[in-house]
């Protein structure tokens with residue numbers, strides 16, 4: 232349940248929340264999706280690769296609210312850091328994905344939701360491990376492509392029908408468990424056609 236379900240549920244909840252807070256990005260995604268789908272209410276495989284702005288919005292949401300906020304590893308060999316400090320083999324090391332995603336040395340105004348950080352040009356300038364929602368290395372997430380596709384499909388079909396608004400009476404409170412949850416929903420939806 233943790234790997235395939237709770238993670239996507241967390242990612243989707245925070246994505247809806249980000250969209251509700253940023254109607255301009257929400258509308259740009261909606262227009263992109265309408266341009267791809269036209270009158271269709273089903274999504275074909277080829278549609279997914281065309282959702283470039285939507286993908287940037289999803290990534291920015293995964294940066295600010297990584298469903299898996301941290302991972303841990305047991306060192307199989309000693310590690311020496313650039314500053315000369317080192318850790319011996321056998322150490323348990325915790326890695327905060329949440330903190331990496333908000334590192335001021337890497338991300339300008341890290342608290343700001345800005346999908347354009349994930350434009351191809353800006354992404355190319357960044358270290359490959361600056362953005363790690365699916366971890367990295369040999370034990371990274373085997374479901375990441377599937378997860379991204381689920382998020383795209385769910386967002387596309389939702390934005391086609393609904394407008395998302397923030398709910399000020401239910402501002403979410405982050406609750407990092409194994410998966411980053413919220414105590415409250417944070418957003419509500421209204422039929423986009425009414």
Ligand code: HEM
Nearest residue numbers: 234235238239242298299302364365366370372373374378
């Ligand atoms: C937004 C959704 C998801 C996120 C953020 C996510 C994140 C992660 C992360 C960070 C890890 C590494 C854990 C670690 O290093 O200890 C992981 C592992 C894993 N994920 Fe995902 N995941 C997501 C969705 C999925 C889906 C949809 C599936 C399956 C269809 C899946 C299957 C797995 C499996 C099997 C592992 C363990 C891989 C291994 O240990 O070799 N994940 N995931």
